[in-house]
Amino acid sequence: MTGVLPSPRVTIAALLLAAVGVATGCAEAGTGTPNTTPSSADESSAAPTSTAEPATPAARLAATLSDEDLVGQVLMPYAYGASATEVSTGSAAGNRKLAGVDTPAEMIERYRLGGLILVGFSADDPTGSNQPTTNVDDTAQVRQLTTGLQQAAGRLPAAALPDGGGELPLLIGTDQEFGIVTRITQGVTILPSAMAAGAAGRPELTEAAWRAAGTELAALGVNVDFAPVADVLGVDSTVIGSRSYSADPAVAAAQVGAAVRGLQAAGVAATLKHFPGHGHTAVDSHGDLPVLDQDRDALGAADLPPFVAGIDAGAGLVMSGHLDVTAVDPGVAATFSRKVLTDLLRGELGFDGVAVTDGMNMAPAQVLPPGEAAVAAINAGNDLILMPPNVSAAYDGLLAALRDGSLPRERLQQAVTRVLTLKQRLAGAAAPPMTVLGAAGHYAAARQLAAAAITQVRGSCSGVDGPVTVTASEGRDRTRALLVEALRAGGVEVVDRGGTVVHLVGYGDGTADLSAGAAVTVAMDTPYLLASSRSPSLLATYSSSPASMEALADVLRGAAPAPGRLPVPVEGLPATSCTG
Template structure:
């Protein structure tokens, strides 16, 4: 059994007294030899020497703590939450940080881990957690935009990667990331688990889809690099965040979801190099701070059956083939994809052996920490191997300015998040993403703003948002409309001058196809809109199809402007669309 386990209590008082001054001295010395205007691939020799001294001054327990990034329960640092008592043995988020001294935390906005309310609340939480940590935390979230967005309005919203792929503008992609980074940093968030660098080569992919820029490796690579530049900017800048390219070696050709199972990607190394590697190669060339692993198997790369997160041959593609020496972080260790073959105690140790640095969201943090400590003390892992990862993590924290002033100004956050100029930029960027796929009946653009538009189909909030912009009526029917709902929609169409039908996964939902076909039979002008995956447009004989790739409010506003002629559609399909009525990559009408 390990001695003095990290999860068992606070560090000895003497270690706490030494560590904060040591951090300050190391950071001051390293800062003196680093130019913020330079983006080095590796730390300068003098800087590396000072950070190495910092690592040498840490106890083994402190170093192992730096390897972990944990979730928390609660929206304020001192909020007593039963989830923290259950999972960590203490009541508040600040007490979790004080007890375990992790290298980072991650924020969510869902029923399981609800850390998000307002920008001011997030900034206050961030400051409280930083005060509880002896080494400044990397505070992370998944603000990919589009369907994976943890922080909603008033934070500036963008439509997501595939929409940016349709827009074909690296400058716009970089601008969107720069705005997102500035707002995240104002709230005390220093690491964004974005961009998604997967090439969505499988239209049936259930977990990536529109999170990917494109099925084209070159386009995905161009936009990945652009967003890395936007998120990270200049070194030591206080308005940037560490970007994280995910999910290495590439989750784009799966037809199952690694949250619930262990997908297989049957590519050879040559095929991987041609299809999946280019966006990661581009991210590394752009100076990416961190890369997230995928819980997938690649039997032609590693026949052992291990998920890439635990596979040295898979991660050697990153470390040796692509020459990457930055931080490697796992996807969540609570996901089923990584828990198929090994116990929760074994997984962190195996990940470190494979080449990982940061361990994200273990199911049992205390068990995971003590397992790593036991592996070092038992000789399964060397302390030198731990030092290697800790040095990478501290280097990332230093170069991104996390160590030099982790607290944010709570009184300024409301003016920094969602200002008018950011919202205007988001609208302009989103206008260029809407794709007109088909306009056979010449319905678009409408010759006049509709006076009695009916917006129906998928999405309770989405239909109501678009109806509000168009000044029409919303009649949401869900993902699988009943016959009664279809009948009601047909009746409502009788009083409409135009009908807009929103679809999502229509190809897998026959009831959505029936709804659309029934509304076409009314003789009313019908505009079909794929509001997530564009693959919907290949199904049904609708003569008018648009694709938005996202169903957020900013995308619905852009859609309304295209429908009414206030904006012209300039987006091009960033994927090839197979099906009964296929469309090629790059297809898109303009008027």
């Protein structure tokens, strides 16, 4: 059984925001002086001894660490290669360019890393622009990789608490949101998207599904999930899409809290992102700095509730967004804003876990060189630097700033203490066996959530008459095959042409991908495209997962209801509608 993260320390009642102005008396974050002091990751300098005994084992360990170890613990880069110690020539070249080493294990040891993120992307992945490689091939490979990474980290001074307090794991994270951002796709239980869960509106099903998913991540050696997305989807936003649970802050808050509880009950730390909310923006932060232009009242009412709910549920991490939050600190990305991360996140919301940046290889974070950017992010209140574009430069910049005082030692030790505290919470439990991957009970949890999400937006609730032809927009052969298989398994005759036409549309599709002759159009991503469909029957699954296609087949053949409700408003369409 995996370890369970601690229960929450705050309550929603205490935190739901009376939208008041953020205190502005704190000093702005310094940028440090990167790359000015030559250093080697192999050097060692003793940290000064404090006259006061630190209060916790994590704080006591942080107080003993050298400058180099302190700096390394706040870095969580990616690496090239499917193995910790044996990589291809191309992967070795990538690691040398990124960090001056050949393998992921060497990167961990040289830079005393606090964590490492597993990366990868698919053709439909909107986050692909900052995923330069992949080290996720299959489940056996992932487990072997994470084992090798932990072995490398176990040789570091920061691997154990003082006084026999236990071995501390490397933080190994990935973006396993489900839906369009899913790094590990083969051999594991795939949940429906966040928006599907929002349509279902049953947090208990979300919690059960995410506990199943967390158990499988733990079996693979992943102890941090950069999920759930806590962004509330605005009417004009085209960025976050089905990664968001809902346009309703209360619905999103209930779902986010459930996902956090499920993941952390399985011993995997959850991450709320992208603070303080990416859902009301029209610009993708992978390419430019979005402006979040709500006033302070609107920010408190429309964006913050899911973060409050996730904090109340005990989320281990909050990810700062590359967002210009004009109501709090205009013109400054939240990544570099002390007003956002220290005054708002810490002071007002009471979060005391690990604040992690979004990928620092994204365009808005690269307005500063890697060393300066890392220092500015830590000074603002982040505790962990994710995906620096140059590990060596980030490390050297932090070390130089620590030694010249532009990065206060107290701030860095505070950050490291939070990182070590999270590691302590994740330590001690054996990983579940690989036999839990794709377990029947886990798939049942995903299937139940998918079934509760199916929404009949227009048309009859009595199913369709056979025979049925299933069509889909280009590139969706696999999803179409899943639905055909499920329909046939339920006794429906499926033909290549003729009969009742069921047409599938998904992520990235537009009006040109609609079928004029379809009796039924099904939206497998956001439901907005349904407003342009002339089909007499409209359904939404919000997801193309196997569980969602099986649930859709049951509805189409009249064997199950479509109980979901639209989690976002769609012009001209009701939240739910059945006429038969």
